[in-house]
Amino acid sequence: MTALSLRDVRKSFGPTEIIRGITLDIAAGERHCIIGPNGAGKTTCFNLISGRFPITSGEILLNGERIDTLPPHKINRKGLSRSFQITSIFHRMSVFENLRCALLWSRGYRYSFWSPLWRQKGLNEAAEALLEELNLASRRDVLAGLLSYAEQRALEIGMTIAGGASVVLLDEPTAGMSNTETDYAMTLIRRVTEGKTLLMVEHDMKVVFDLADAITVMVYGQVIASGPPAAVRANRAVQEAYLGALEG
Amino acid sequence: MKYRWLILALIVVAIALPWCFYDWTHHRQAGFLISMLSQMGMMVILALSYNMLLGQAGLFSLCHATFFGMGGYATIHFLNGAGDGTLPVPMELMPLLAGLSGLGVAILFGSMATKQRATAFAMITLGIGELMATSALMFHHFFGGEGGVTTNRMIDNSLFGLSYASGLQVYYLILAWTVIAAALMYFLTLTPLGRMANATRDNFERAQFIGYDPRMVRFMQFALSGFFAGIGGGLYAITYEIVTYDALASSLSANALLMAYIGGTTVFGGPILGAILITLLQSGVSLLSNSWLVYVGVMFISMVIFAPTGLAGIIKTHGPIRQAGRLRLLVVPYLRLTIPSLGVLLGFVGLVELMSFLTIGAAQGKKLVLFGGPVDVHAALPWAISGICLLVGGVWLRFEAAGFHRVWESLSAEVRR
Ligand SMILES: Nc1ncnc2c1ncn2[C@@H]1O[C@H](COP(=O)(O)OP(=O)(O)OP(=O)(O)O)[C@@H](O)[C@H]1O
Ligand SMILES: [Mg+2]
Numbered sequence: 144m145t146a147l148s149l150r151d152v153r154k155s156f157g158p159t160e161i162i163r164g165i166t167l168d169i170a171a172g173e174r175h176c177i178i179g180p181n182g183a184g185k186t187t188c189f190n191l192i193s194g195r196f197p198i199t200s201g202e203i204l205l206n207g208e209r210i211d212t213l214p215p216h217k218i219n220r221k222g223l224s225r226s227f228q229i230t231s232i233f234h235r236m237s238v239f240e241n242l243r244c245a246l247l248w249s250r251g252y253r254y255s256f257w258s259p260l261w262r263q264k265g266l267n268e269a270a271e272a273l274l275e276e277l278n279l280a281s282r283r284d285v286l287a288g289l290l291s292y293a294e295q296r297a298l299e300i301g302m303t304i305a306g307g308a309s310v311v312l313l314d315e316p317t318a319g320m321s322n323t324e325t326d327y328a329m330t331l332i333r334r335v336t337e338g339k340t341l342l343m344v345e346h347d348m349k350v351v352f353d354l355a356d357a358i359t360v361m362v363y364g365q366v367i368a369s370g371p372p373a374a375v376r377a378n379r380a381v382q383e384a385y386l387g388a389l390e391g
Numbered sequence: 392m393k394y395r396w397l398i399l400a401l402i403v404v405a406i407a408l409p410w411c412f413y414d415w416t417h418h419r420q421a422g423f424l425i426s427m428l429s430q431m432g433m434m435v436i437l438a439l440s441y442n443m444l445l446g447q448a449g450l451f452s453l454c455h456a457t458f459f460g461m462g463g464y465a466t467i468h469f470l471n472g473a474g475d476g477t478l479p480v481p482m483e484l485m486p487l488l489a490g491l492s493g494l495g496v497a498i499l500f501g502s503m504a505t506k507q508r509a510t511a512f513a514m515i516t517l518g519i520g521e522l523m524a525t526s527a528l529m530f531h532h533f534f535g536g537e538g539g540v541t542t543n544r545m546i547d548n549s550l551f552g553l554s555y556a557s558g559l560q561v562y563y564l565i566l567a568w569t570v571i572a573a574a575l576m577y578f579l580t581l582t583p584l585g586r587m588a589n590a591t592r593d594n595f596e597r598a599q600f601i602g603y604d605p606r607m608v609r610f611m612q613f614a615l616s617g618f619f620a621g622i623g624g625g626l627y628a629i630t631y632e633i634v635t636y637d638a639l640a641s642s643l644s645a646n647a648l649l650m651a652y653i654g655g656t657t658v659f660g661g662p663i664l665g666a667i668l669i670t671l672l673q674s675g676v677s678l679l680s681n682s683w684l685v686y687v688g689v690m691f692i693s694m695v696i697f698a699p700t701g702l703a704g705i706i707k708t709h710g711p712i713r714q715a716g717r718l719r720l721l722v723v724p725y726l727r728l729t730i731p732s733l734g735v736l737l738g739f740v741g742l743v744e745l746m747s748f749l750t751i752g753a754a755q756g757k758k759l760v761l762f763g764g765p766v767d768v769h770a771a772l773p774w775a776i777s778g779i780c781l782l783v784g785g786v787w788l789r790f791e792a793a794g795f796h797r798v799w800e801s802l803s804a805e806v807r808r
Contacts, residue, residue, distance in 0.1 A: 215599040243586070244586055244601060255584060256579055259581050302597075306601060306602060
């Protein structure tokens with residue numbers, strides 16, 4: 144089963160084409176990493192898939208259904224959730240409130256202005272459990288904007304997976320973290336994405352080859368290689384364009 | 392509810408206050424006090440409902456009076472209907488109808504305005520406000536033109552058999568509805584919509600990626616805030632039995648903004664504080680001075696610059712220090728701030744009053760009375776004293792403010808540890 148597929152997706156900003164025809168299939172339940180040099184268009188790709196920007200041409204399908212014309216919130220409701228490379232949280236709300244908000248839609252609360260949140264036992268327990276899972280329980284009532292960088296990154300991941308999306312897109316979740324923090328974050332990601340489809344942009348090669356079932360290498364808006372880690376590692380074009388430079 | 396006792400005390404005071412100033416020898420109510428308290432009630436509703444937009448949803452609306460005013464106009468017509476028997480609704484429920492009128496208008500305009508963000512949103516609401524103010528003067532059937540529309544509130548239909556002939560009965564009706572409206576608005580902050588309004592305020596974009604359409608959140612928040620503003624307008628119509636263009640003019644929208652901001656937009660109760668303070672100034676200071684609006688304006692500007700979280704925000708920042716039992720240490724620094732502040736205040740008030748009497752006052756043939764004595768506005772001495780007060784006070788205040796800042800910083804650093 145293909146969870147997410149891109150068919151010759153292109154995106155131009157003004158006269159410059161940034162995504163130059165990407166075709167990619169991601170199997171359901173797969174952990175798929177995207178690597179590539181800075182400015183390759185990885186984040187832009189995420190922005191197109193999640194509906195943040197409209198695509199210029201091509202098709203994007205989620206579980207066989209076209210999503211490239213939908214607004215972000217509708218794509219999210221279909222079970223695709225994403226995180227941001229630059230942390231994007233509700234900074235004047237507490238950590239707990241951030242997580243609870245991220246749970247609301249998937250639990251069917253919609254725009255309710257008649258259900259008092261303090262009475263929603265299941266919802267509150269789920270938010271507390273998530274807080275525990277993210278190791279943020281001691282920061283429960285702190286304003287999200289006052290958290291440390293690593294804590295904010297953890298919250299970012301938590302908000303992305305809270306709604307129980309079946310396809311999860313993480314954009315450099317461990318960037319800027321220390322080694323210990325990265326290890327912890329990776330264990331967390333592994334656990335919370337169990338049984339889900341994960342598409343992740345990551346620069347840390349150790350993390351990538353540890354985690355990925357499949358790897359896609361993007362350079363200059365195009366896919367130059369895609370497949371199982373061993374095959375990608377052996378790929379000559381990849382070694383020349385990218386891995387060689389990194390691994391020395 | 393942390394503030395349960397404070398709220399209870401506030402309500403008890405509001406109930407008891409008219410009786411504290413009752414004239415027992417002549418058996419007369421204190422009319423001035425009751426009309427001021429009534430005004431406060433309406434303004435509390437207006438300011439709280441405005442803060443549903445500004446503070447809670449980050450929406451900078453400039454047409455809030457539209458919903459207040461429309462609630463008011465509609466209520467005049469409802470009361471007229473009730474008076475001639477075509478609308479069998481008791482007085483106590485009239486504010487609910489007013490709220491629904493406000494809601495209807497807010498749904499209409501909100502669907503246009505909330506599609507836009509930030510500046511465009513503010514522009515559209517400005518346009519809506521002006522449009523409605525002009526309409527009020529043009530369409531006589533509903534708005535009555537410049538004279539407005541009038542009614543008689545003695546509709547002889549009450550759940551409790553009240554006639555509402557006296558201002559006191561109307562005041563208690565206002566008080567009841569103010570408490571109901573405030574409680575409902577507080578409840579809203581604890582619902583999914585209320586929380587998502589905060590979320591879209593903090594990060595419009597992120598809300599989309601957790602499944603919410605932020606425009607829908609804003610639209611619903613806007614509509615509900617119009618509902619409450621409408622209730623305020625209904626109470627206005629019942630109190631004055633006349634509604635004119637003033638009730639939806641942009642100056643009232645600006646007032647809503649002032650009250651919410653000065654009181655504090657980051658705390659639910661902030662706008663209540665702002666509404667009480669501004670109404671006090673409006674009814675109290677305006678009796679003493681022509682220039683009260685100047686003072687409100689200067690106060691607003693100072694708040695924007697020095698205390699953007701408003702009065703309630705200032706009080707809130709003292710929380711951690713109070714919990715640590717260190718509030719005592721701030722008494723002396725505050726006293727030291729007070730003296731030069733008074734100097735600045737006296738100097739400023741002196742200059743403003745002198746200036747206003749040189750022009751407007753002279754035209755009206757009034758004599759300036761400052762601090763208990765008559766003052767000759769053409770003599771040099773009062774000008775010199777005011778100027779020196781302002782100048783010396785200002786320099787001294789800067790000095791003391793720096794000292795206060797140091798004490799404050801070291802205290803909060805200590806408390807944080
Ligand atoms: N909204 C935009 N408008 C114009 N150009 C953009 C926009 N977003 C991205 N770009 C350009 O697209 C290119 C790819 O950017 P993108 O952020 O997708 O790269 P990336 O692969 O995520 O890089 P990094 O590893 O640094 O995060 C860059 O040259 C960037 O300047
Ligand atoms: Mg990127």
